[in-house]
Amino acid sequence: MxxxxxxxxxxxxxxxxxxxxxxxxxxxxxxxxxxxxxxxxxxxxxxxxxxxxxxxxxxxxxxxxxxxxxDAIFTESASDNSQQDDFTSPALDPNWNTLRVPFTAKMGTTGDGKLTLIGQGSLANTHDLSLIARRWQAFYFDAAVKVKFEPFSYQQMAGLTNYYNDRHWSFVFLTWNEINGKVIEVGENNRGKYTSYLKDNAIKVPDGVEYVWFRTKVRKQTYSYEYSFDGVSFTEIPVLLDAAVLSDDYVLQSYGGFFTGAFVGLAAVDYAGYGTQAEFYQFEYQELGDRLAADGSYSWEAGETRDK
Structure with a gap:
């Protein structure tokens, strides 16, 4: 050994x-x-x-x-990979990734200050997926986006996701139900098992509200989601998620070996087949530092290593 x-x-x-x-x-x-x-x-x-x-x-x-x-040539790498994207360009920023195939008109368009995604398969789908995502590059960060979406079926969803692969992801999204109309829900796929966390307590979007802001707060071992109806005052959704589910090590336990790490991204789903469109504005990924000690070493403690 x-x-x-x-x-x-x-x-x-x-x-x-x-x-x-x-x-x-x-x-x-x-x-x-x-x-x-x-x-x-x-x-x-x-x-x-x-x-x-x-x-x-x-x-x-x-x-x-x-x-x-x-004789090495000194180069300085970015200490902060924070990103703001107002989607003004007709091409996606290089930080964005798509699943297996390039971003095409079948998925949506970008430019003129917004990203439009055309709803396709669910995030568990490995073929037709309207998802763009960028890598987690820090243990501590916030990511937020402004969303416009008018669903008329529970099979239509659009929002902010933390994603590893088709079997490991979570999603805060706008959708529709028969009781409250447009609502906010949080779902998670953990080793292929899907959980809706809010269900009957899904958050009703007030009548007349055109835009909803979503934010995720990643804090190394855990992360959560928030929403806002004005882009200023955010409310935390009482669902605390385990970041380990989006790790190479966790996925390796049940699904073969990978090494991509986690992504945060934007997605639109419509498996009713109507191709309902969602609009995304003002994406922001803000790193909060890596929690390093003054001498450059990690400030970890032995107790931070979890067996699961």
Whole structure:
């Protein structure tokens, strides 16, 4: 059994950087918690032994901290990946992703200050899906959007989602029921089992309200949803969700190995087949910091690692 290391390894590659030396690049994840941000990349120094075999400096587990090459060109990466998108361009911002196929007119359009999505299959659908999403890039962030949607069937939904794959996601959305008309609901798909959390307590949208704002608040181990009818005063929906469900490690337990991490996105659903359209405005993804100690190390405690 290999000794414990703070870096868990997978496949890697070793380009030569100097005579007799090299750098190993490897995909890793952090074993101190659930990998909601997906796999990251680490580097280790490599040397060739007397028999010509490459070896990792520091032994089998490598080193937690590696000094860069002396002749390396200094580059500075963004410390904050926050994003605001007013959808003014006819093309999606490069931060956005779609499932398997590019964004097309079948899904919707963007430009002139709004994103229009045409309702298709549910978020459990792996073929016809009107969903755009961007990666979680921090453990602590808020994401919000303004939505206009006029459903007339319980099979029509539009809103804000936190998404891993077709079997692991949650969704705060506008829909319709026979009692209150247009309402707000929260649903979650956990290992293929769907749960509606509000049901008879779905939040009625007041008559005459044209726009609804949704916000998600991700706080490392948990996350929640909020709504607003004026874009200023938000009300938290009393449903606290486990972020681990959207992690590589959790999905691996039941669905094979993946390393994408979680996404936050916008979606429209209409499996009644009417192609009802939803409009999205003023998307904002705001990172709140990674909770790092002053010396740059993580401020985690052993108790933060959960077994589930």
């Amino acid at each position: 290999a000794r414990w290391s703070p870096l868990r390894k997978a496949n890697g590659i070793t380009p030569r950087s100097a005579p007799g030396r090299g750098i190993a690049r490897e995909s890793i994840y952090d074993p101190r918690g659930w990998s909601t941000l997906g796999r990251e990349t680490a580097i280790q120094k490599v040397y060739w032994d007397d028999e010509g075999w490459p070896r990792i400096e520091g032994g089998h587990g490598g080193k937690t901290f590696v000094e860069g090459p002396k």
